[in-house]
Amino acid sequence: MPAGAATWPDTCAVEFGDGALTRLTEAVSRSGAKRVLVVTGATLSRSRLLQQLRSLLGTDSTVYAGVKQHAPYDCMAAGARVAKECGADMLISLGGGSATDTAKGIRLAIAQAQAGEYEAFFERCSERAAVSAQFSFDKPMLPHIAVPTTLSGSEFSGAIGATDIRTGRKFAIVDRILLPQLVILDPRATLETPAPLWVSGALKVLSDAFEEICSPRSLPFVDALALHAIRLIDTHLLDAVLTPANLHSRAMLQHATWMSQSVKGHTGLGIVCALRHQIGALFGVPHGTASCIAFAAGLGFNRPLVDERLATIAPALGISASDVSSAADAVLRRGQELIRAAGMPTSLHQVGVSEARLGELADAVMHDRQLRNNPRQVRSVQEIHQLLQTLI
Numbered sequence: 029m030p031a032g033a034a035t036w037p038d039t040c041a042v043e044f045g046d047g048a049l050t051r052l053t054e055a056v057s058r059s060g061a062k063r064v065l066v067v068t069g070a071t072l073s074r075s076r077l078l079q080q081l082r083s084l085l086g087t088d089s090t091v092y093a094g095v096k097q098h099a100p101y102d103c104m105a106a107g108a109r110v111a112k113e114c115g116a117d118m119l120i121s122l123g124g125g126s127a128t129d130t131a132k133g134i135r136l137a138i139a140q141a142q143a144g145e146y147e148a149f150f151e152r153c154s155e156r157a158a159v160s161a162q163f164s165f166d167k168p169m170l171p172h173i174a175v176p177t178t179l180s181g182s183e184f185s186g187a188i189g190a191t192d193i194r195t196g197r198k199f200a201i202v203d204r205i206l207l208p209q210l211v212i213l214d215p216r217a218t219l220e221t222p223a224p225l226w227v228s229g230a231l232k233v234l235s236d237a238f239e240e241i242c243s244p245r246s247l248p249f250v251d252a253l254a255l256h257a258i259r260l261i262d263t264h265l266l267d268a269v270l271t272p273a274n275l276h277s278r279a280m281l282q283h284a285t286w287m288s289q290s291v292k293g294h295t296g297l298g299i300v301c302a303l304r305h306q307i308g309a310l311f312g313v314p315h316g317t318a319s320c321i322a323f324a325a326g327l328g329f330n331r332p333l334v335d336e337r338l339a340t341i342a343p344a345l346g347i348s349a350s351d352v353s354s355a356a357d358a359v360l361r362r363g364q365e366l367i368r369a370a371g372m373p374t375s376l377h378q379v380g381v382s383e384a385r386l387g388e389l390a391d392a393v394m395h396d397r398q399l400r401n402n403p404r405q406v407r408s409v410q411e412i413h414q415l416l417q418t419l420i
Contacts, residue, residue, distance in 0.1 A: 030247055034294055040174075040184070041210045042286065046275055048214040049175065052084045055210055056118065059171055063088050065116035067107060067131040068123050069095040072177070077220055081122060081175065090114040092134075098198065098309050099126045100191040101154070104133030105146035111170070112143055120173045121208075124225070125180025125189065125315065132188045132206045135169040154192040154199045161187070161200040161397050174208040177221050179229030179281055180315065181236070181289025183211045191309045197392050198305040202293075213286065215278035223272055227265065227370045228316025230281045234261045234363060235300050235319045237288045238327060241341060242334040243295035244403050250291045251340070257284040259344040262366070269370055296401035299393075299415075300326035306392040313379045320372040321379065324364050325418050330404045331356065376419045386416045 043051045056064065064085055072078055073093035082089050092110045094103050111119070111134055121131035133150070141149035153163070174183035182189065186204040191197070218226060237254040240246065260280045267277035303326055304318035313321075327334070332353065339355035342348065345362045349355035364374075373379055381389070390412040393399065399406055406412060 034247065039290070040207050042213060043210065044213040044282065045279065046214065046216055048212050049081065049217050050084060052081065052120075052173070052175075052212060053086050055173060056085050056087060059118060061087060061118035061171070063090070063115050064118045064120055065089070065107075065111045065114060065134075066091045067095060067119055067121045067134060068093055068127055072123050072127075072220075075220055077177070077217060078122060081120070090116065095123060095127045095130045097126055097312060097314065098191045099129040099133065099189060100193045101133065101150035102147060102193050104130050104137055104150065104190065107131075107134040108137040108146050109143060111138060116170065118171050118173070120175060121183075122175045122177065124176065124178035124229070125182035128174050128176065128180065128182040128208070129188045129190060131172055131174070132208075133190060135172055136165065136188070136201070136206065139167040139169045140165060150190065151192075151194070153201050154190070157199040157201060157397070158395065161202045163201055163203045165203050165205050169205065172208040173210045173212065175212045175214070175217060177218050178225055179233055179285045181233060181285045183208055184286060184290040185293070187293075189305070196310050198309040198396070200397060213279070213282045215275045215282060218278055218282075219273065223269070224372070225314060225316065226272075226278075227269055228314060228320060228372055230261050230265050230268065230284070230316075231323070231367055231370060231372060232304070232316040232319040233281075233285050233288050234258060234366070235323050236292055236297055237261075238338070238341065238363070239297040239300055240288065240292055240295045242327070242330060242337045242403055243298065243401060245295045245401065246337065247294055250295050253287040253291050255341065255344045257288040258341060260284040262345050262362070265366055266369055297398045298326070298402040299329055299399060299406070302393050302396035302398040302402070305396050305398065306389055307376070307379075307381070310385075310389060310392060311379065311381050313381075317373055317379065320367045320370075321374055321376060321419060323367060324360060324374075325415055327360060329415055330402065334403050376416070381420075383417070383420050386413055386420070390416055
């Protein structure tokens, strides 16, 4: 029986549906912003989507196109300097999780540090995050509107996932104040997103939903959202693969992301998340791809401890089984079937990670904060190393 206390996280406003991006004009007008900084990456900086977004702003705008994969903190520092130089009074992130996290980092740095100290500020955050990722910031920050073009879900999290450029490791800065004020989910705005990036993002959300349900801190109301997210992904993922222009399927995957990612702070995640964080940061592998590689081995590491929880997922996937163990087997098989059907990698070798780097990776995973929440306690770095050897 669950026992404890929960505080519902501060939530952001969400505009959703085909054409939701056009509501940006009204949102910016209501805010009174006079100079918007659009935070994005190099690819989207050359896109028609960015041109459309800027035409909708109704005010002056500057583009910071320095976002890089996994949000290294030097990109946040550089973006903060651009924001100060242009006098930005609002940020709009356009892109995946790295764009969203970079925008969060920009507004945090501007509020908390002097211009010449942005890098040092993030270095201090990284060092403190090794002890606790929970921060408490009280200075007002610039408003932030997030326009996600992938399924990372960072826009629904009061956390920054950043990379320490000194070590190559991922670290987190967590505070509710970091949530964007508005998220715009427009499936049409995702049509330029490369198919592997889109589909792997959905599979990352699937993995997160599994870990929410298996968490030692699992809660019935999180189960309800995670289970429906799993059902939607199972129903619509392959449509997104076979018919990429299907806006309904894309919208349903956005809703699955919204449901799962907005509540993961209540339960935390586990070893699959820890693995993907560090595989991604150390080797430049997109988080969705890294989740696909870690999915089966990570969840399998926690069996049979989590078999009863895995069995609760079976009805969402249309699976019936005679016993708990068989249901858990079938649920994991279905997840692997979706990964294979989407054509995603399932081994470290496929993304260029050699066995010689496993010790370095195991040490990084051992220090990832999500490992503290794993259902099965990880007792040594050797256990992680043995697990990684099964992924080569």
